[in-house]
Amino acid sequence: MATEQPVSRVEWVRPDSLAANDYNPNVQPPPEFRLLKISILEDGWTQPIVVFDDGSGDKPTIVDGEHRWRVSQDPEVAALTGGLVPIVRIVKARGQRIMSTVRHNRARGAHVVTRMATLLRELLEAGDYTADEIAFLMQMEPEEVDRLADRAGLPTRIARGTDDFSKGWIPG
Numbered sequence: 001m002a003t004e005q006p007v008s009r010v011e012w013v014r015p016d017s018l019a020a021n022d023y024n025p026n027v028q029p030p031p032e033f034r035l036l037k038i039s040i041l042e043d044g045w046t047q048p049i050v051v052f053d054d055g056s057g058d059k060p061t062i063v064d065g066e067h068r069w070r071v072s073q074d075p076e077v078a079a080l081t082g083g084l085v086p087i088v089r090i091v092k093a094r095g096q097r098i099m100s101t102v103r104h105n106r107a108r109g110a111h112v113v114t115r116m117a118t119l120l121r122e123l124l125e126a127g128d129y130t131a132d133e134i135a136f137l138m139q140m141e142p143e144e145v146d147r148l149a150d151r152a153g154l155p156t157r158i159a160r161g162t163d164d165f166s167k168g169w170i171p172g
Contacts (some may be wrong), residue, residue: 036140
């Protein structure tokens with residue numbers, strides 16, 4: 001039954017009532033952390049933090065969502081929900097929690113360059129966003145936007161509005 005699933009029991013709690021686990025192998029570089037902040041600011045909270053709570057009175061331990069928990073303490077993110085974060089609780093043995101953390105991290109997949117290039121082309125051709133807006137909202141370097149736009153085979157150079165090629169290269 002659906003009510004037996006953890007996601008059916010989302011709660012809103014203060015971030016300081018939670019504790020990080022001592023085994024998370026996932027590290028998030030600063031650009032991805034900034035992207036996570038923008039994602040929550042733009043889209044809201046779309047995924048709760050998964051916590052282990054054995055009912056002992058200790059702080060529930062984060063199984064998945066440590067980076068969401070960390071970014072929740074940013075004033076702009078906290079303002080969205082009065083400083084609260086969404087959680088779901090699970091009760092599992094330590095070994096099961098470790099495996100759950102790894103599964104959550106690895107199941108997210110990876111982006112394929114050609115698909116990203118196609119999506120970028122669609123966004124640029126639609127004209128709703130400039131290349132600079134896309135770079136900010138997707139936390140990409142301007143050069144990355146340019147490379148992906150070029151890879152997608154844009155018929156005209158709309159990524160940065162550059163009409164000239166370098167004089168150091170002459171087509172033959």
